[in-house]
Amino acid sequence: MKILVTGGLGFIGSHTVVELQNEGFEVVVIDNLSNSSIDVLDGIQKITGKKPFFENLDLKNKVSVQDFFDKHTDVTHVIHFAASKAVGESVGNPLLYYENNINTLVYLLQELEKKTEANFIFSSSCTVYGQADDMPITEKASVKPAFSPYGNTKQIGEEIVWDVSAVSGINAVLLRYFNPIGAHPSAEIGELPLGVPQNLVPFITQTAIGLRQELSVFGDDYPTPDGTAVRDYIHVVDLAKAHVLALKRLIEKKNKDKVEVFNIGTGKGSSVLEVIKAFEKVSEQKLAYKIVGRRDGDVTEVYANTDKANQVLGWKAQLTLEDALGSAWKWEKKIRNNI
Incomplete structure (x- = not known):
């Protein structure tokens, strides 16, 4: 069974391709390499x-999307x-985000709408909740005005999927991720942002x-136990495996x-400070950091009811924060040839 994965050489996409192929699916990847590398294909193959x-x-x-289908x-x-x-980048360049995140979704759904039956998994985000009133956040929490253009594109994207599914043969799952981190334990693929990481x-x-x-560290005056954002x-x-289960649910x-x-x-x-301390523990590295002002678009705290x-x-998530940070450090050392 053939599965199209758009952005399949990106951070989450590449890990999902691995899990799909491990489950025996045939995968077709579309990526424009704007924030990824062709070398990721070799990592997936390894x-x-x-x-x-x-x-x-x-x-x-x-036209390219039409030609593909x-x-x-x-x-x-x-x-x-x-x-x-990237939340911060979207605040500074909103039109880039509206063009890239909305137009691409519309063009894909226009092609799927032509089919008698289709399954669609949308990469959404906890940013759709804005600053929720209650923690942990359930799926029934209100979708509040977005704090950033990025968050707004995810809200609009969800609405588009709802509207199109109602009048077509498309069935969909919206996965609202929280904050994905880490790398594959093999260190063959991981997060590789181009330029300064967001x-x-x-x-x-x-x-x-x-x-x-x-x-x-953006802000230490949030109303949280140590003042930094949560x-x-x-x-x-773990996140990649959720996509495979969601896909199987639709297929079955x-x-x-x-x-x-x-x-x-x-x-x-x-x-943020807890993450820094956890990283220092697993890496045995002392991290140089400084407290600066809050960043536009950031909310105080967000965590899930799952x-x-x-x-x-x-x-269910199986891996810990320390697992994730350890794998991210292993990946960083590998790509910098400093193992």
């Missing part, structure tokens, strides 16, 4: 023994990762390896509704 079919394609080009008429299962994902853990590992002078950090391998027609929503997190919040994913999807 782990799974098989290189997925790859097309270097920009989903913002509507004309050529691959048997593709009816899509996991959609291809999107820009996310905490790659900035930590790049600082520890000497690539960055010091880590900036997030739910989930190992990317076990979904109860046309569109289902699941939180994917650990259910535990960790502050009961629905545990009970309905049959998924």
